[in-house]
Amino acid sequence: xxxxxxxxxxxxxxxxxxxxxxxxxxxxxxxxxxxxxxxxxxxxxxxxxxxxxxxxxxxxxxxxxxxxxxxxxxxxxxxxxxxxxxxxxxxxxxxxxxxxxxxxxxxxxxxx
Amino acid sequence: xxxxxxxxxxxxxxxxxxxxxxxxxxxxxxxxxxxxxxxxxxxxxxxxxxxxxxxxxxxxxxxxxxxxxxxxxxxxxxxxxxxxxxxxxxxxxxxxxxxxxxxxxxxxxxxxxxxxxxxxxxxxxxxxxxxxxxxxxxxxxxxxxxxxxxxxxxxxxxxxxxxxxxxxxxxxxxxxxxxxxxxxxxxxxxxxxxxxxxxxxxxxxxxxxxxxxxxxxxxxxxxxxxxxxx
Numbered sequence: 577x578x579x580x581x582x583x584x585x586x587x588x589x590x591x592x593x594x595x596x597x598x599x600x601x602x603x604x605x606x607x608x609x610x611x612x613x614x615x616x617x618x619x620x621x622x623x624x625x626x627x628x629x630x631x632x633x634x635x636x637x638x639x640x641x642x643x644x645x646x647x648x649x650x651x652x653x654x655x656x657x658x659x660x661x662x663x664x665x666x667x668x669x670x671x672x673x674x675x676x677x678x679x680x681x682x683x684x685x686x687x688x
Numbered sequence: 689x690x691x692x693x694x695x696x697x698x699x700x701x702x703x704x705x706x707x708x709x710x711x712x713x714x715x716x717x718x719x720x721x722x723x724x725x726x727x728x729x730x731x732x733x734x735x736x737x738x739x740x741x742x743x744x745x746x747x748x749x750x751x752x753x754x755x756x757x758x759x760x761x762x763x764x765x766x767x768x769x770x771x772x773x774x775x776x777x778x779x780x781x782x783x784x785x786x787x788x789x790x791x792x793x794x795x796x797x798x799x800x801x802x803x804x805x806x807x808x809x810x811x812x813x814x815x816x817x818x819x820x821x822x823x824x825x826x827x828x829x830x831x832x833x834x835x836x837x838x839x840x841x842x843x844x845x846x847x848x849x850x851x852x853x854x855x856x857x858x859x860x861x862x863x864x865x866x867x868x869x870x871x872x873x874x875x876x877x878x879x880x881x882x883x884x885x886x887x888x889x890x891x892x893x894x895x896x897x898x899x900x901x902x903x904x905x906x907x908x909x910x911x912x913x914x915x916x917x918x
Contacts, residue, residue, distance in 0.1 A: 599696070640724070643721060
């Protein structure tokens, strides 16, 4: 069991001392989006202005904003899914507990 | 559980630890971005032509580098405070267990049951059976029902100890003459290990905590057996 975990970690890409890109949800997507955003922003600025140094600055700003934006959006979406998952699990558990009893919402009262 | 050269947290086994993991990932990403920004600025300044050597101040940049860190800190502080207050909630525990630190073992009392208390010593390395974990296994595990809120009251008999189980997000100081309280819930069955986290003498490293979360029927069987054996 411990060996499998180590294998998984050896295969994962980890920014030195920082984020475990493979193991952290949304990290890989955020960094890929950031890299793409950086390329697009820097390239577009250079094509428009032909200023190399400023284009690098714009490219970095694109990386920063795209990575953070993608990260925050993905994490918020995941958090919402987790909340929905918990509600569904509670609902399933309650359905099993209350099935057939007076608290079962599917129980229709018989004719009196 | 932990494995050799593990750099990160163990997988979460309680809702609180899940929240802590998510917050940690979020903060780490913010730190990564700030670090790349600093690195970029350093490289840019090292390659600069030094044409603005006599510029003494700039209102715009001073405003930016005051407001931006404040915004970043807000993004870190708000989830942090949320989790902080979440940790203090006591949500109608189903069971109360008292964990007492001694030199050098833990004792557990299940006060909700009569005569259910036992000591938990580390299994020495030479007595381990194949598959058991060195320095983590205990002769009597603290057994709890899964998916039930548990209140743990932690104290100590002699010197300071600390009752810590990383997978459940628990670390509570055991202080002689004081009763500290924490509540937790194991989300899934399993065995979760921890180690004493406050220096307490020669065998401080050899008084582990082993918690076994089992389904409720198994827990009831276990309590019956333990009470009979007592």
